[in-house]
Amino acid sequence: xxxxxxxxxxxxxxxxxxxxxxxxxxxxxxSNCGNTFPGERMACSACCRRDTIEAVRLGTKGxxxxxxxxxxxxxxxxxxxxxxxxxxxxxGSLRGTLLEAEPDPAKLPPDMPVxxxxxxxxxxxxxxxxxxxxxxxxxxxxxxxGEA
Amino acid sequence: xxxxxYIVGIDMTPFGRYPNRTTAQLGAEAALLALDDAGLTIQxxxxxYCGNQLxxxxxxxxxxxxxxxxxxxxxxxxxNACASGGTAFREGYFAVKGGMYDLVLAVGVEQMGRGLLGAxxxxxxxxxxxxIGSMTxxxxxxxxxxxxxxKYGTTFEQFxxxxxxxxxxxxxxxxxxxxxxxxxxxxxxxxMISYPNTKLxxxxxxxxxxAAIIASEKKVKELGLMGRAIRVRASQMTxxxxxxxxxxxxxxxxxxxxxxxxxxxxAGVGPQDVQLIELHDCxxxxxxxxxxxxxxxxxxxxxxxxxxxxxxxxxRIPVNLSGGLLSKGHPLGATGIANLYEISLHLRxxxxxxxxxxxxxxxxxxxxxxxxxxxxxxxxxxxxA
Numbered sequence: 001x002x003x004x005x006x007x008x009x010x011x012x013x014x015x016x017x018x019x020x021x022x023x024x025x026x027x028x029x030x031s032n033c034g035n036t037f038p039g040e041r042m043a044c045s046a047c048c049r050r051d052t053i054e055a056v057r058l059g060t061k062g063x064x065x066x067x068x069x070x071x072x073x074x075x076x077x078x079x080x081x082x083x084x085x086x087x088x089x090x091x092g093s094l095r096g097t098l099l100e101a102e103p104d105p106a107k108l109p110p111d112m113p114v115x116x117x118x119x120x121x122x123x124x125x126x127x128x129x130x131x132x133x134x135x136x137x138x139x140x141x142x143x144x145x146g147e148a
Numbered sequence: 149x150x151x152x153x154y155i156v157g158i159d160m161t162p163f164g165r166y167p168n169r170t171t172a173q174l175g176a177e178a179a180l181l182a183l184d185d186a187g188l189t190i191q192x193x194x195x196x197y198c199g200n201q202l203x204x205x206x207x208x209x210x211x212x213x214x215x216x217x218x219x220x221x222x223x224x225x226x227x228n229a230c231a232s233g234g235t236a237f238r239e240g241y242f243a244v245k246g247g248m249y250d251l252v253l254a255v256g257v258e259q260m261g262r263g264l265l266g267a268x269x270x271x272x273x274x275x276x277x278x279x280i281g282s283m284t285x286x287x288x289x290x291x292x293x294x295x296x297x298x299k300y301g302t303t304f305e306q307f308x309x310x311x312x313x314x315x316x317x318x319x320x321x322x323x324x325x326x327x328x329x330x331x332x333x334x335x336x337x338x339x340m341i342s343y344p345n346t347k348l349x350x351x352x353x354x355x356x357x358x359a360a361i362i363a364s365e366k367k368v369k370e371l372g373l374m375g376r377a378i379r380v381r382a383s384q385m386t387x388x389x390x391x392x393x394x395x396x397x398x399x400x401x402x403x404x405x406x407x408x409x410x411x412x413x414x415a416g417v418g419p420q421d422v423q424l425i426e427l428h429d430c431x432x433x434x435x436x437x438x439x440x441x442x443x444x445x446x447x448x449x450x451x452x453x454x455x456x457x458x459x460x461x462x463x464r465i466p467v468n469l470s471g472g473l474l475s476k477g478h479p480l481g482a483t484g485i486a487n488l489y490e491i492s493l494h495l496r497x498x499x500x501x502x503x504x505x506x507x508x509x510x511x512x513x514x515x516x517x518x519x520x521x522x523x524x525x526x527x528x529x530x531x532x533a
Binding site: 009011012035037038039045046065066067068069070071072073074075076077078079081083084085086087092093094095096097105110121123125126131133134135 | 264266267273274275276278279284291293340342344390394395396397519
């Protein structure tokens with residue numbers, strides 16, 4: 001799978017595409033209270049300090065905190081899918097769609113390790129540019145990782 | 149210490165579908181019902197507070213006065229998601245409590261579409277739904293239920309029993325949209341919307357309105373209305389408190405706990421003093437978590453509370469005797485005042501077949517919010533005057 005997403009549109013404001021074409025999730029970390037958030041903040045949501053927020057790239061390893069299996073959604077949206085909440089190992093939590101996992105409560109154990117991956121969404125925006133988004137997939141064993 | 153504030157008139161339209169009525173007409177109907185309940189007229193009202201969410205830019209309060217009398221009083225229109233009606237009532241309470249007015253009207257009203265709230269599309273054409281998780285309200289509240297499952301092992305069946313209970317309660321409420329028993333097997337076998345909430349565990353999108361007349365103690369005495377008056381012992385509101393996962397999962401727990409704790413403190417009562425509750429059961433999973441959030445059971449005990457029937461009619465602390473949002477229906481802006489209406493009925497001894505004997509103190513709770521936006525919670529404690 002290609003990892004160069006130059007020319008793609010980010011599907012959400014927290015998604016950024018680096019100069020090397022590799023997407024990442026932009027986040028903020030507060031050096032005062034230690035909280036990490038996706039996206040940007042004018043001040044820390046937790047401790048309200050203005051001078052202790054630094055821009056960070058959120059990590060791509062995490063654990064499944066929680067989920068629901070969506071069986072009915074808006075017209076045209078393919079169901080079922082797993083709407084997941086993932087706690088990132090390096091801080092911050094994200095909501096997103098868990099792919100490559102069976103939508104069955106018996107097969108979605110709490111704290112299941114997941115990877116954050118970036119893929120073409122199959123949707124295009126103005127001028128036909130494709131949207132790239134992040135997704136969650138069950139974590140691959142470390143030696144099998146060939147790409148980000 | 150300022151004087152107490154009272155409800156002297158309160159009523160609601162039956163909740164249902166009114167495709168041939170305007171939102172203003174529905175709100176006006178509820179306003180007139182509440183005025184009649186108090187024996188007052190719109191000319192007695194010094195201000196109007198109108199809760200409405202989906203037409204927040206339409207000056208619904210002014211439109212209501214266009215229907216029932218344009219007296220030129222101040223009108224404040226409030227939009228605060230599913231807490232819009234509770235917010236409107238609280239604004240009226242504040243104005244009277246602060247001594248600005250002696251008699252004000254609060255109206256909550258909504259006309260709803262059918263099916264899922266919201267839509268999938270975005271300004272730039274991208275459809276987030278299914279790609280970046282889900283933005284549907286059932287998904288949001290199902291995740292909250294699954295969090296409870298993760299922590300305490302709460303089961304699909306226990307969540308489903310809440311729908312069985314509230315639908316049973318609704319058979320005693322002629323103003324509920326749906327008044328039908330739903331056996332456990334039927335609830336669990338109905339269409340899965342977002343696990344673990346099936347269709348019968350989701351509130352119904354309906355139209356409706358509710359209204360209340362809020363009065364100062366001086367005015368209640370002057371008008372001789374203390375006999376059926378309801379004392380507002382507490383009125384509290386909170387917004388999104390910081391939670392570490394707030395960008396991923398909308399918090400309805402801490403926001404409710406903060407409002408409830410403040411309300412108990414203001415009222416000088418504890419959860420053990422409350423005899424009945426109308427809480428925000430927009431989904432069966434929501435009712436489950438709010439037992440603990442409102443302090444009527446210990447952490448992790450909500451499932452057991454459902455199993456033992458403690459929150460059912462005749463139980464230790466009946467919850468949602470009106471049938472709740474699950475069967476009464478959930479016209480967003482009206483819900484906050486409709487909940488006050490149900491508690492007031494019991495405190496007045498006018499709740500008919502579902503009456504809680506010797507009810508003295510009741511609590512109402514509404515909480516609204518959306519993923520990525522924030523939350524609003526309003527809690528009131530009411531007492532028989």
